[in-house]
Amino acid sequence: MGKKKRGKSGGAGGRKVRVHFRRNRQAPPRQKGIPLHVTHEVDDHDDLATPDWETVSAKGDLSRKRTVIESDNIPAGAIEGFVLAVRGLIADVELADGTPYACTIRRVLRTRRIEERHPVVVGDRVLFIPSRVTGDAVAEGVIVRVLARRSQLRRATERRTHLIAANVDQVIVVASVDLPPLKPSLIDRYLVSASAGGMDAVVCLNKADLDVDGRAAAVLERYARIGYPTLMTSVATSTGVDALRERLRGKSSVFAGQSGVGKSSLLNAVQPGWDLRIGEVCMVTEKGRHTTTTARLLKLDGGGYVVDTPGIRAFELAMIPVSELEAHFVEFADRVADCKFANCTHIHEEDCAIRTAVARGEIHPERHATYVRLFKERCGLVPKEDYGDEADSRR
Ligand SMILES: Nc1nc2c(ncn2[C@@H]2O[C@H](COP(=O)(O)OP(=O)(O)OP(=O)(O)O)[C@@H](O)[C@H]2O)c(=O)[nH]1
Ligand SMILES: [Mg+2]
Ligand SMILES: [Zn+2]
Structure with a gap:
């Protein structure tokens, strides 16, 4: 398994990110239906020497948190590409001139973003280190950084x-x-x-x-x-x-x-x-x-x-703070200021401008119902709504 990189707090201009690491650096848990002897974690180019543009430190081997310091320097030899698709651990990346690359995603990037299901996603602009091209095969590379996303x-x-x-x-x-x-x-x-x-x-x-x-x-x-x-x-x-x-x-x-x-x-x-x-x-x-x-x-x-994109089963929106939900219902936006209470949830309060608008037929009751449902889901008051499909019901 990959060795852990240790280092003191990183250099000037670095961005410090405190992250959870998966326990996958020890014995990986066995997956259902897969024989014990098969390694299912494809190891890749994680150990591209010890990059000087990033340091990782932890208190001990069993620590589940490490501090990753990403420096603002661009890793030497890295070039910018555009992600056209992600297939498992491989991303199809293209240069501005259209040259295709099949890239793996550097382990530390995958691991530290494990709370995100996809550390690299279609539409991403990434920095990657190209490997040597051999013959006519599609060139390969290793993604080392995902550039800031505009949406x-x-x-x-x-x-x-x-x-x-x-x-x-x-x-x-x-x-x-x-x-x-x-x-x-x-x-x-x-x-x-x-x-x-x-x-x-x-x-x-x-x-x-x-x-x-x-x-x-x-x-x-x-x-x-x-x-x-x-x-x-x-x-x-x-x-x-x-x-x-x-x-x-x-x-x-x-x-x-x-x-x-x-x-x-x-x-x-x-x-x-x-x-x-x-x-x-x-x-x-x-x-x-x-x-x-x-x-x-x-x-x-x-x-x-x-x-x-593929259809999805459940559409939870747990990343949106409950207090911000109303802001994403466009027809609520110019009315919330008229609610009696500044912290009105628009669910049960008296003199609520949203509920009044629903009663007057100015806001569609089903739109309000979705809002209430999302609000309650976020507060754990109701189970998550399921938009299951055929494949799911056969599982
Ligand atoms: N009657 C009718 N059927 C349609 C129309 N458009 C698509 N279909 C049918 O709907 C079915 C599903 O179409 P897909 O294009 O595979 O649906 P999708 O949204 O891409 O589904 P996933 O890839 O599973 O997320 C197919 O049988 C299509 O022929 C339409 O305008 N009218
Ligand atoms: Mg489809
Ligand atoms: Zn209100």
């Missing part, structure tokens, strides 16, 4: 942050009229996450061909009314596909939404050359099957790029 789409449980994509301009929140059934509360959660992560959001309601009674169109109108750009699309009839393509042009976007709503289908319609894999929705459970398994960045012919 990020993420969800989080109490224990972990799941980063979905970084450095994108907008989230295209995709929902379907039916199959799987429309769940506005999940749209709301994506909108909160987009707002918290510094991204614009567009609400895209797909499978318009299934909207027989116009009820779904009314849901979409709910979001248009509070200022979100909205799109009604159908891959089956090509409705709205041109408008969607226009929305994406010249921007970086991430497609997010439940499994089976048609994210990959829509992207294939926007740019047929992509030929992304499409999955059936189970007719019995009306759930998707997790056809897309890794987030991937795709370049648009008209400029810009999009990230296709």
